[in-house]
Each structure stands twice: as structure tokens, then as C-alpha cells.
Amino acid sequence: MNRPLSSNPTSRDLHRIDVDDSPVDASGVVGSRHGRIDSLELLTGVGKYTDDLTLPRMLHCKILRSPHAHARIVSIDSSAAEGLTGVHAVITGADMPVRYGVIPWTQDEYPLALGKVRYIGDAVAAVAAVSEEVAKAALALIAVKYEVLPAIIDPREALTRKDVLIHEDNKHGNISKQVTLAFGDVDAALAGAELVIESDYEFHGATHGAIEPHCAMGHVDGKGLLTVWSTTQVPHYLLRELGRVLDRPSHSIRVIQPPVGGAFGGKSEPFDLEFCVAKLADLTGRPVKCLYTREEVFFAHRGRHPFSMHYKTGFDREGRIVAVDGKSLLDGGAYSSFGLVTTYYSGQLLGSPYVFPAYRFDSTRVYTNKPCCGPKRGHGSVQPRFAIEVQLDKAATVLGIDPIELRRRNFIGENSQTIGGFHVGSSGFLQCLSEVERASGWRHKRGNLPKGRGLGIAGSTYISGTNYCIYPTELPQSAVQICLDRSGRVRVFVGTSEIGQGSNTVVATLAADELGVELDDVRVLAADSDLTPVDLGAYSSRGTLMAGNACLAATRELAAKLREVIAKTWDCPPGDVGLAHRKAFRHSDLTVWMPIQEAFILAESQLGTLGAVGSYKTPTENVHGDYRGGTIGASPAYSFTAHVAEVEVDEETGEVTVLSIWCAHDCGLALSPTLVEGQIEGSTYMGAAEALMEHHRVLPSGLRSDGQKRETGPGVDGLLAASSLLDYRMPTSMDVPDLIALIVERPDPRGPRGAKEAGEGPLHSSIPAIANAVYDAVGVRIDDLPITPEKVLAALKRKAEVG
């Protein structure tokens, strides 16, 4: 055995990381069983979330919110509030009269309402005071005079009412975005179809329900640098918008994102509180913090858009799709948010995993006087996925084809192109179907279950980030900087946002694997605009593929340098040098090795400080369609999923219980299998909750949240039915089914080591799988989500009456 080389005089007194004498283990960290690198810190309470941060002389901010769904602000008198002892500043819309929005083309929000409020909860004024209590007391002293306007709660009314305009300067009335795209002759194909299934579907709104409420702290230092700490999942976009709204050059802004306690898309754009703490910090010269109440989180929303869908799907005799015609009305709420993208996604992301020989979609997003909708896990494609997967199930029933077999027959294939021109690379969809079929015991169970029990299947696909950025740019979407040195440790500086999904662990896994260290030897410093390179944020499931590729680019450059130095020492070709588990070794003779720390010391002494940067730019060839909108939703690589759900329906009460749910997900290659399973579980539970329980519902009129009747009309519409975690029915551990997470690996050449996304795809098909299982169990279709006991019982009654 080759003993550690330690002749280097400069390094003799360095502390050494222990390396045992066991034989070289050439297998890497990638694909091994490991947890998150930050879990211990967070579980022991040592990790600091945004609200754990405090600064000397810090003030607290509270925000006054509109009690009306739609009203003109006649006047605001804040003099009494300003006079209250302990109050340092009060700001209103006039203090920040610049519109912002995450999508540059549709900026229609002010940090604090200017002129008008558009939903109950819209921000009107903000106070900075010595405590939250004083700030709250000050809010009560702000006198706002409103001229109440009629409110639009029903999205259908938004289309027809010309007298009520939510955004007066919008060119298209209350329409926020309209997209129609057609590929092939849909009408002819439908006319010639053996079977046409035509149905209406209602997909309800649901919110993210992250346990950590939104929080932000702002501070302007003596040199004029504004630092904002925020629970955001998009520090980069936040920095851009802070600069625009506050008229501040971006080099005078630093955004830091501490660990985030869940986001799920609910923190993927700037919110009122970030602008308010920044502005108030600037005005008062003191740090200012704002923490949302749970009710404010429900107001902030940006959750799943309610969709009213009409789908016509044509099939041939063998169950092959001949055409799909989908029309959707999206209820956007008061502002645009990501709505432009949502509207495109509602059609563009449906083109796989099944072949659509002809396809048309027509999606319209409207404004309503409700909390604004935006991206929630599976952005824009969960709703149409529900519709199409139930359509397939209905066709399978009519044609007498096993619904799994029907899906196989329609599979688009690997290295194919959707009708909308998106390039599909690797696809493990068929394996996903087979896995859930096998694991659930589908073949022997289906049709043989006791009364009230049933099995349902559904499939889906999702993007691994989008090829094009939200704003036009030639810059890389993600970048990584890596340093290593005599300590034997590796430091990774990365812009990605850890929101609980494990992005820090993913880059650490790749770095550890490529550089031959253990996960514990990698420190990841993330999401601090002063210290880390830019990454666009944690959305669209882009982190693993994009930051992963950037990380690989940097680590491979460093690994090559290490190999060269070691190869010289051993007098062998660099390709013979392996790096794994704290050892550098010869592939051709595993008895020859040295501790990786020695290799780092050797390299540092020969080459100087060791560092590398890597960045990722999306591919330019063979990705998307060549038409207006043809790039939106196109991804470098797509994940695939299949679910089988087994449900039990209590025919006495209409209650649906999901007994077990199997999910197979093709994530390309599982860099961290335990994390992938965690994403499969979290996604599937979230989907099951949306299918059966959760509903972010706004009351049109006539009902108060305590159930008492009340007057209707202008000024009383638009209350949230459930603005607490008691009434917003998130499942508890007692409500969730047995869940079997199955990883399918179909590496994609565009993913880092073949990896694709895992965070959002495994949500989609859980919902239609449950709906299809309910039909299998009791023979009723609930096409109007959520599948509540009330709806099931009513449907069973109708079925019994019809006979």
C-alpha cells in the first residue's frame, strides 16, 4: 500500500482529515443514500430562518390591508398613526408609485395600492414601529376613505361585465391573457374520430400552505448598501424589482435568502413586505422587519389558478388519440403575477407523454377581485393534466381497454417531438406505467376489489426548468464558483434557493462525487447576491438540471487539474486517476492511493489557490417550436410520472379515503435517491390533498366565514372562506395514505449525470389517479374538484335515481 505522501514541508503541520486504510471504494456519492446536508442544523434549531434574524435597533413593520374586494381610495389620513408614540414612519402607495411584477410585460402591482384596491387583503399602508403591537395599534389609527365598487368574484362575470373594470388601463377589459394555438386540423380529426369524449371540468384553487410565513428584513448601512433578507425563492428577481421600484442601482442592493421553511411556488415573486421593509429602513435609518400572519399568507396566495375547462378528445377504435381540443377559463385573481406563463403552460405542457396528432387549445385568464393566483407546484399544467387523464379514463371505459394499456398505446416515445415542437429527450414513461402496475397489483386487483373500493391510473410529464428566462437575456441561467484547498474541504458558492427541496444537497452531491470528497467535506454557500453568482431561482424545477450542470462544469475543471498533478506523481495517464470518498487512486491498481487532502495539498502547492467557475446556458438547438409562444414551456429535459391510487368510498357519508398510492417517477438519474423519494412523497401528498380536501375559496356573497348569513352586494363580497389552517383543510399525518415511491431512471444527455427534475412532476397525476379510482370504486365521476363528500353523496344519489 502506498502510504500518504507528506514530504511537503509547508503542509506537514496541517490538521489531517482521517482516512481509513480500507480498500478504495470507487463508487461515488451520486446515487448513494444520504440525507440533506442542512437537516441537522435545521432540526436542532440552530439554523436561522428569516424571522430568527434580528438586528440592533430593529423596527417592526405591519401592513394595513383593504377590507373591500374592490374600491377606490378616496383619501388616506395617517397623521394620528404618525403621532403615536413608538411609530417611526408610515408609508402609503404614493411613497412607491412604481409598478412591479415578475413578468416584465405585465407589471400591474404597486407595493402599496395606489388609487384602487382590488381584493380583500390588498396592501394600503405600512407602519414601522418599535414593536409589532405598536405597529398594529398604529394601523387602527390610519383613516382610509374608500369608494366601494362592485366586485367581480365569478370569472365568467369578468368576461361579460363591461361596466366593472379591475384594471382600467388594461387594453382587453378584464382579460389578463388570452392564448389560442392550433396544430393540425382538429375539427376534421374530431369529425372522423371513432369516439369523442366531451366533458367539462372544474379545477379549484388551492394555496401552498408553507409552514413558514413570508418574512423580510431590510437594512441600509452607512455606505448606502440596502440589504434585504427574505423568505423568497427568487432572490435574483427580487433584487431586480427592488432596484426598479426604489429607483436604486442594483449594485447598491444585496439580497440574502436564509433557509426557507417551504415555498412550493408561493414565494416566487416579490411581495409587498419586501418593498415596505426596504423603504421603511431607508426612511428611518434603522433595520425593519415584517412577518406575515397566517391570514396574510392566505391573502398573498399566488396559488393554483381555478380552471373551468371544456375538453373534446377524439379516439380511434384502438384508443389512440386523434385530436385534442381544450378550452380553459383561468381565474387569475386581482393581478397578473406569472399569469402570462400560466396561460401558455395550460396548453403547451400537455403535448406529452401522449401523441396528439391534432391539438388546439384556447386559454383565457381573467382578473377577478380575489387574492392573486400564480404558480403552485406543477404550475399551470396540473389542471389540464387532470382533464386529459380523466378523458383517457372515460375513453378506456367506453372502448373496453385497460386504462394502462390505453396510455401505452398513446406514448409519444423517446427522442420525439410534441405537436407543439418541444423536443422530448429521454423518457421512462413506459417504465413508470409498468412499475405502478406491478407494485399496485393492478392486474389481479382491478375489478376484483370489494364494494366501495377502486383503483385508478394516470400519467404525466413536467419540465426541468424552462429553456428561456422570464426576461430576455443572453446571460447564463445559473452559475457556480468552487474553491478547494489544503483543508481537504470544498466550498461551493451557488445562487440557487434552498427552499426545503434540497438544492444545496444536490450541488454538494455532485461536487463531492466529482472531487472525491465526502458530503460532509462540502460547504455550500447559497443565495446571497454579494457572495454567490447569479441563479434565477427555485421555480419550474430548474435547480438540479441548471445549477447541477453549472456545478459539473466547475468541478470537472478542478478535477482535471487534480488528476494531472497526481498523474505526474504516479507517472500514469490522468485518465487512470480516480477520485472518490476522500481518496485519489489508480483505476488500474486500486492499491495505489493517497488521501484526497494530500492531493489537494499537492495541487495547491504546484498550481496555487484552486478555484473554478462554471455556468449553464440552455441549449439552442432542437428544443422548442418555431412560432410565437413556441418557446414558452420548452425545457431542456422532461420528467415522467405515473400514479396508481387505491381508494375506498364510504357510500353512507361520501367520504373518500385513499388507502394506498403508488408513484413511479422518471427523474433521469437520482443524484440523491432519498431526496427524490421525499419529493415524490411530498408532491403526491400535496396532490392527494388538492384532489380531496384543500380549497382556497373566496365567498361570492351571502356567507361569512363563521357561517352566519349576511348582506350581499358591493363591499361585502370576496371574503376568504378559510383563512386559517383550521378551516383550510390541509391533511394531517392522520389523513394521508400509504405511499409507495418508486424511482425510475432514464438518464437524459442534457441533465447533469443524466438527472432531471423531481420536485413538481410527481404531483400531477396523483389527482386524476384518485378521481379515476373513485369512478372505479363507486361508478360516479366527480369532474368538479375537490372531490368532497358532499359531491360524492349527491352524485351517488343521482346515480341511484337514474338507476
Add this chain to the structure above:
Amino acid sequence: MQAVMLRDVEVMRPRTLDEALRLLDRAHREGVRLRPMAGCTDVLVDAHFGKALPERFLDVWGLRKELGGLRWTEAGLVIGATCTYAEALETPKFVAELPALAKAASQVGARQIQARGTFAGNVENASPAADAAPMLLALDAQVKLASLQGVRTVPLLNYWSGYRQTVRRPDELITAIVVPAAALGSQGQWFRKVGTRAYQAITKVGLASRLQWQGGKLVDVRLAAISMAATPKRCATLETYLKGRELATIDAAELRHAQAVDLQPIDDVRSNATYRAEVFARLVEQALRETHLATAH
């Protein structure tokens, strides 16, 4: 919604029951509202949602020596005013003799709430969606009230005077809930809650009942409806219809007809009237079937 600042609230902590009664009496005479509290599982919710709260609270949690625990007496089971659900559920005799009340207690909120919440508090809170209180109603429980004027006992049947209202005078304190001896270990105790989720849920519709069969006939029937009226409510018409009947002679339509006289549920954010009425009838039918089956064995 403006949450109340708890720091502005005065909390009195008496050391003895006598002191507690004196404090209540004085507050009453001075015209100050003094709200008794024990586990605070309702008070804190009210405070969070900004409901108008009195300025003063009387915290009886410290009187557990005098007001706590379960005592079996000749009259029946005396559930002390500070006895928690958790305490009762940890007592095997309680669970054996009052299985449906135990089931209701185990479905209140979740474990944390059960560790602090009390039966007496549940009764006084007077929610139509309560879990334990309706089952106590079906068990003919009585409320023991004490004041400087003396002690009185009010049957639960007469205790709730309206939505969230009770007949307790402001100078009175609940000292115990008594379940009469006849109800202990009695047959046909049955409870089912249909909530919005498995735990941490508010009842959409529920039934707490005691159904006693003899020779195939229903000889004694008590049905308490949950979330079907302004208070937990006994169903007089339905009980009259069912009493003396054999299972086979109970007609689904007649049952629903009788039920409609007793109960006119409403639509609200948690469910709707149609669902509530239909599912309540089904719960009654299920209770009848299951308790009948149990006596047949």
C-alpha cells in the same frame, strides 16, 4: 382583523374554590365580566381571531386539587371541572364504561388540545360543533354549578339557552359534570363525527347517541345532533318516532320526516344543509343497525 393584545388582559389565579367564588361574586357585583378559563383551548382561539374578550379572566387551572379528576360516586361519575380529555382517556374504567364519550374525547382537536381541554370547558363553550358535550347530552349528564349563593345542578338538556349561550350566571362556576350511574356501562352508546379531516377538524355533521334495545325493540333512545342546530340538540320528535319500534319497522322516509321537525341544518363554509340532513339520517340508521347488532350477540 385586529388581534387582542394579551398583555392588556388581567388574569386572576385563585388558590381555592372559595376564593374563586368570591372573585366571581365581586366581579359580578361590580359589573365586570370575569371569564373562567382552564385549559384555554377556546380562549386563545377567540383571542387569535380578535373576538371581543372580557378584560379579566379567572384561571381555575390551579384548582385541580379541588376541581380535578374523575370520581365514581353513588350518583354516578363526577368529572371535575378541570379534568382533561387526556386524563379521562388514560383511565381504563372511564373508557370501559363510557366508550362513546371516550371516542368523542379522542377526536377533540389533536393530542395537544386533549392534554389541555376539559369536558367542563367544552360544555360551557356551547359550540354546536362540540365533540364531547353532545355525547354528555346523550348520557343525561348534569352540570354542577357553585356560587356564594349555593350549589345547583342543571341537566345538560336545559343548559344551553341559545347559540353559544348557557344558563350559567356570571357569579357561578362549573365545578363538575356528572354522568348519572344509570348511564355508566349502559348499552348502545354510539358516537360518530363526520369532520373535514381525520383530526384537527370541526364537525360537519355528527351523532352522539344512546340506544337501548330489549327483545328486539328500541326501549330507550337518546339522539344528540352535532352541527345541526344552534346548539347540540336532542331530537324529541325523532326519538318519539323510534321509541318502541323494531328495526324492521323503521321506515327511512318516516325517519327523515321526523328528523326534519327536529333539525333544520344550514349551509355554511364547511358543508351544506342537504348533505347534513341526509348524512345525519344515515348516521342514525347506522347507529340503529350497529347497536341492534351488538345486543343481538
